[in-house]
Amino acid sequence: MLYLYAKAVHIIFVITWMAGLFYMVRLFIYHTEAKQKPTQEYDVLHRQFVVMESKLWWIITTPSMYLAIVAGLTMLYVVPGLLQAGWMHVKLTFVLGLVAYHFICQRIMFRLKHETNRWTSIRLRMWNELATVILFAIVFAVVLKSAINWIYGVLGLLLLSIMLMLAVKIYKKIRDRD
Template sequence: MEYNYIKALHLIFVITWFAGLFYIVRLFVYHAEAKQKPQPEQDILIKQYQLMQYRLWYIITWPSAVLASFFAFYLLYLNPAWLTQAWMHVKLAFVLLLYMYHAKCHQIFNQLQKGEVKHTSSFFRIWNEGATIILFAVVFLVILKNAINWIYGVIGIISFSILIMIGFKFYKRIREKNKK
């Protein structure tokens, strides 16, 4: 019974962690776009986005990442045999990518809190898909528990990424057309 409670808590915090990652990058998009606004609108929006980013990052995203990781390690402690399975090795590689993605988001967060906008809103829209790709990979690995066909999964993820990029370019054209 303990295992099921820990698994449920792990899943809850993984979901809130991803929700935080999805929304923080969306706020980065808005922040970058606010830099293009005239004064005083720019200052008002940026101040509001910085506050929203701060609260999201430190009240939801970071605690969720820590708790999801804690419960994951606890699950591995309860079931160490998973560490001998190939699907878990692939999953852990994607989790490592997720930690790297989170770290990069933290770096961007810090820059934006200092008023440094080093990326465009287009960059952030593409960057936002990184978490989506990792989420797809991890969910399929956990549900299917099959790392033998991981090549098909990688091909699927790359195909999915290409579709997202095409959709993004199509959406960008529509937005630019509507601005005229």
């Protein structure tokens, strides 16, 4: 029964973690684009974005990451045989990638706060899509388990990445026309 409770908690906090990451990078994009505003307007927006980013990060996103990890480790403790499954190795590899993504976002947040960030809004848009690719990889690894066909899986992720990058570039062209 502990496994099922841990699984439910894990799913809930993975969802809130991902929501936080997705929204956080959107805030980074808007924060970066605010630099194009007049100085006085930017100063007001900058202060507001710093508050919004900080609250989202420290109240929702980071606690959700830790709770998702603790719940996941609890499941592995209760059912240690999961560590023998190949799909679990794939999942954990992508989870490590997501944790790294999380801390890179934290560094971006600090740089935006101190006005030392050099990432453009288009680069941030592409960065945002990386979280989507990692999420897809994790979900497919968990759902398909041993049915993973590596060739199709890798090609599918590559195709998804290309489609997302193209969507970002098309969006930029449409936006630049307006």
